Amino acid sequence: MNAQHLDSDRFAPVARGESRWTGAEAAHLDRCPECRLEWRLVSAALGLGRPESVGIAPERVAGAVIQRLAREPTQPARQWGGWVLAAGAAAVLALVVLIPGREPASPPGLTSTVLHELDDLTPAELEAVLETIPPAADEALHVEAAPLGELSVPDLERMLRDME
Amino acid sequence: MRPLSEESPQPDPTLVAAYRSGDQAAAAELVRRHAGALGRYLYGLGAAASDLDDLVQETFFKAFRALSGWRGEASFRSWLFRIGANLHKDWFRKEGRRVILPIEDHDVPDRSDPEGEAGATEMARKLREGLLRLPRLQREVFLLRAQQGMEYAEICSALGTTPGAARVHYHHAVKRLKEMMR
Numbered sequence: 228m229n230a231q232h233l234d235s236d237r238f239a240p241v242a243r244g245e246s247r248w249t250g251a252e253a254a255h256l257d258r259c260p261e262c263r264l265e266w267r268l269v270s271a272a273l274g275l276g277r278p279e280s281v282g283i284a285p286e287r288v289a290g291a292v293i294q295r296l297a298r299e300p301t302q303p304a305r306q307w308g309g310w311v312l313a314a315g316a317a318a319v320l321a322l323v324v325l326i327p328g329r330e331p332a333s334p335p336g337l338t339s340t341v342l343h344e345l346d347d348l349t350p351a352e353l354e355a356v357l358e359t360i361p362p363a364a365d366e367a368l369h370v371e372a373a374p375l376g377e378l379s380v381p382d383l384e385r386m387l388r389d390m391e
Numbered sequence: 392m393r394p395l396s397e398e399s400p401q402p403d404p405t406l407v408a409a410y411r412s413g414d415q416a417a418a419a420e421l422v423r424r425h426a427g428a429l430g431r432y433l434y435g436l437g438a439a440a441s442d443l444d445d446l447v448q449e450t451f452f453k454a455f456r457a458l459s460g461w462r463g464e465a466s467f468r469s470w471l472f473r474i475g476a477n478l479h480k481d482w483f484r485k486e487g488r489r490v491i492l493p494i495e496d497h498d499v500p501d502r503s504d505p506e507g508e509a510g511a512t513e514m515a516r517k518l519r520e521g522l523l524r525l526p527r528l529q530r531e532v533f534l535l536r537a538q539q540g541m542e543y544a545e546i547c548s549a550l551g552t553t554p555g556a557a558r559v560h561y562h563h564a565v566k567r568l569k570e571m572m573r
């Protein structure tokens with residue numbers, strides 16, 4: 228607690244029952260409308276969208292997910308219109324980087340997006356795209372310093388631009 | 392791999408490894424464990440209650456299909472929530488859906504107290520409205536902290552930021568939400 232208000236980081240643990248107010252904190256809360264507002268705010272957040280009321284039945288969801296996993300054991304072709312484009316783009320890039328004697332470009336600091344199809348992909352999906360590049364090409368990229376899954380989408384796009 | 396045991400709950404990484412070895416019961420347990428919290432989180436982000444079932448299912452399906460992308464550095468839960476938040480963002484963008492904020496009964500915490508009920512309903516409505524007016528990162532950090540009880544270290548791994556930045560986002564979110572609720 229600072230001189231004026233309770234520490235904001237105390238509200239969530241107390242609201243969840245993981246901690247309790249000290250006597251001084253409770254006394255401050257009683258007389259401070261600002262802190263009471265924050266208490267109501269955090270309490271409301273804690274109760275927002277209770278699962279028994281918003282229609283999430285974990286058992287039912289589990290059954291549906293398992294059924295779907297069993298029914299679709301491989302990646303469906305559907306939703307991957309952009310995905311397929313991205314994979315194609317990765318294959319083209321692989322051909323480009325496999326050309327002997329070609330050095331990766333220095334970081335250009337560009338702000339435009341070369342492969343817009345990549346915008347919708349998560350890092351994991353992007354990583355899967357990049358895994359379609361043959362090992363020899365992968366070595367040429369010198370990307371082992373940072374796991375691809377840890378890179379942000381802009382970083383991955385920048386890396387792909389460097390490969391061109 | 393040991394079979395699942397009800398007496399000793401398996402940690403998430405163990406269940407993930409079991410699923411990768413072909414144990415579908417492990418996947419079901421992960422869904423049961425996290426579906427409710429994920430649904431509440433997506434609801435807080437602005438998803439309509441009627442969309443939650445589909446969003447939660449899709450999030451788990453996508454997560455299980457992309458398990459190779461989970462390296463265990465972030466918790467399974469924070470990784471799952473990240474996928475869910477990305478799906479939610481795409482859901483509205485691609486479908487052109489409008490964000491609707493009905494006053495929903497489930498935001499009322501205590502029906503035995505009519506006065507408290509009315510106040511809680513009003514607070515919940517203002518909170519949902521306020522959350523949608525926050526920058527996305529502030530909204531996500533606030534929910535992960537206040538609704539889900541995550542520590543900043545887990546939040547930063549879920550959102551790809553630093554603990555210090557997550558703390559700043561949380562405090563900004565609280566400040567702005569309080570201003571909106573006065």
